[in-house]
Amino acid sequence: MLEDRRLAVLRAIVEDYVSTHEPVGSKALVERHSLGVSPATIRNDMAALEDEGYIAQPHTSAGRVPTDLGYRHFVDRLSGVKPLSAAERRAIHEFLGSAVDLDDVMIRTVRLLAQITRQVALVQYPSLTESTVRHIELISLSPTRVMMVLIANTGRVEQRVIECSGPVDESALADLRARLLSAVVGHPSARVDDTVAGFTDSSPPELRPLASAIVATLLDAMTERIDERVILGGTAHLARYGEAFPLAIQPVLEALEEQVVLLRLLGEETMSTGVTVRIGHENPVEGLESTSVITARYSRGNKTVASLGVVGPTHMDYPGTMGAVHAVAQYVSRILDEQ
């Protein structure tokens, strides 16, 4: 009962601070929210909340501001995920649906996410390790050069050039191609190691070197981690929020230019809800102490393949942003399934 009100107060503080970006005082609180008690009571609660570390005052005689811990509690206990409106969902689906290829899906996603959250958006490319081989093509570029094109069911295409020790004729290539296809198509790429084992051995002796070169290249291409690519968009939103924190924006921009950093931001364990929130100092990255990162995993079929998310100030609209990130992840999954 008493505890309940305290939490209500914390929620109110977070909501007010998020919308005004100014420290919130006891009087303003009772005015804006119908808490049914007097400011003095609220003050007592606030003192308690401060003792527990959920809120803090920037300086004496100022209102309270949520701490990272306060936001954490807010996210974990006090708020849900705000679903998007039907119109928004329809717009998302249409926008993503008209993408022509994987690159296009990724680019559209990052733009979309930045636009609807009005924050910096990150999108990681789907990992191929979970995918299966859809098709392999061997093309003779010159007598001693073969290009291998690998097409995954995710729509991703990898290309490699293989140098042969001697000339290779078309029919041999066609033979290799046919047997290679039967060896790997449809198999999860993680398993290709096994299924491809017999391929070299079953090749005619004179093609052994080429066959093993092809296998080596194939394995290399498959372990090429496309999911180490992260694209970002909406950095202009940083400047908007940066008006109040002109100092903070440079380190953030710097951090966001490092692929490694982006990967660390996205690549952590999944929460059960499907949306992961990392607040302020919880971030494993220097320079992002005053930002929060909200990520969700997206999938293809029922396999989780990669993450996407947004980076914004700790005083962000968590329910709305979480809803948007969740919805976009969901729709990206759907689009990938369709293809």
Place this chain on the structure above:
Amino acid sequence: MLEDRRLAVLRAIVEDYVSTHEPVGSKALVERHSLGVSPATIRNDMAALEDEGYIAQPHTSAGRVPTDLGYRHFVDRLSGVKPLSAAERRAIHEFLGSAVDLDDVMIRTVRLLAQITRQVALVQYPSLTESTVRHIELISLSPTRVMMVLIANTGRVEQRVIECSGPVDESALADLRARLLSAVVGHPSARVDDTVAGFTDSSPPELRPLASAIVATLLDAMTERIDERVILGGTAHLARYGEAFPLAIQPVLEALEEQVVLLRLLGEETMSTGVTVRIGHENPVEGLESTSVITARYSRGNKTVASLGVVGPTHMDYPGTMGAVHAVAQYVSRILDEQ
């Protein structure tokens, strides 16, 4: 003689302002540069320069600041292009030389350029208009969906998904594929329009719709211009410079997020020197009125293929930046030739 000194004064003002970012007064000028005359004389010159529109004062009783016109004169008449040191050149060559593919070259270039100029760097992908079709693959994804993979002799791969009105069987697809290959392989992509004309007509009636869909997609994919891609890096440098102009950074970031804008920044006529400088309002882009853009074209063989450059505040180090942009363009050309 008299005219000479005025220009020397203008040069001194630009140099001082660029290094201090503060309006420069007559007294400071004579102290820092050995002009051999008194402050009063300089004041007369400054008044004249102001009348001619080369400099301006932010407010009465402040020093002078170069106008866009002043910078223009400085660049055109008063400064050269500062060459890089041998060590820097060597570092550039090594850094770019270890790139593994085209994407890698582009990414390394944009990083390099941002780093050595300490500004926002832009790099446009090289245009590949003279490429020919090496191979086309049609893959059935589902009964009514076909993926087309287009491989150009440059190693570029394009993929498209085509929706069919009815189910398509494998043998029909194989037939289409074979005839498509003979129609287009080896032809310059610019000519495919012609050679592909008979393809639809020669198809069996029941495949006509699919055939024409394939042709349409093919033409679309071929005219997909890779050189419409521009990547950028070093946006963090904006923030550094933005400390003094916190308001200006948001529109700049916004403008830089638009591919169309980036293309307009890069895609203009070449100057004879090889380096183009566009100062302040000379930029054809809204929001970049207080920035300058320095670009250079790079080439492959003796064909100019695309541009790269940097965006920075109008009060930038023109000679140094021009030198860096020029050198990087030169080395990118060299790297592309080697491949």
Place this chain on the structure above:
DNA sequence: ACTTGGCACTCGCTCGTGGTGAGTGCCAAA
């Protein structure tokens, strides 16, 4: 045991004020 009104206190913020100094334009002399 909470809640509440009252009250004294803190302290950041704003605004006006005056002083300072860099910088200018003009003018008369060299």
Place this chain on the structure above:
DNA sequence: TTTGGCACTCACCACGAGCGAGTGCCAAGT
């Protein structure tokens, strides 16, 4: 044409007073 002198402008800064939002504490009320 250059130069020193001089009066003038005005941004900038430091200082101080007043304001007011907000707090903590306490004693009284429910």
